[in-house]
Amino acid sequence: MEIYFRSRKFQKTLSSEKAIKQTYGKNAKIIMRRLKEIQRAKNLAVLFRMPGRHHPLHEDREGQFACRLNGNDRLIYMPGCDPLPLDENNALIYVQVRSVIILEIEDYH
Numbered sequence: 001m002e003i004y005f006r007s008r009k010f011q012k013t014l015s016s017e018k019a020i021k022q023t024y025g026k027n028a029k030i031i032m033r034r035l036k037e038i039q040r041a042k043n044l045a046v047l048f049r050m051p052g053r054h055h056p057l058h059e060d061r062e063g064q065f066a067c068r069l070n071g072n073d074r075l076i077y078m079p080g081c082d083p084l085p086l087d088e089n090n091a092l093i094y095v096q097v098r099s100v101i102i103l104e105i106e107d108y109h
Helices: 008-014 017-040
Strands: 002-005 065-068 074-079 099-106
Touching: 002 008, 002 017, 008 017, 008 099, 017 074, 017 099
Parallel strands: 002 099
Antiparallel strands: 065 074, 074 099
């Protein structure tokens, strides 16, 4: 899948192993692993079968997804396609989502 980032600054941080280590410390290795897994996935449906407990978010984060890093830390992303591929019931068609936008890394619990 294609990966985009919420900002150039965030992209710069997550594009360098050194910057990831400086910014996220103990989570650096797992963040790099999750980013590689996202890149390797053909689409969102495949990604949901990979490690990391990928799941949709609800309420004020409707339309966003998360995967587990360590403890309560999550990598949060959203589909990167516009318009969103929706079926007749207005549900997202995961197999047609081939890009994501990485929004943030945080503990939202």
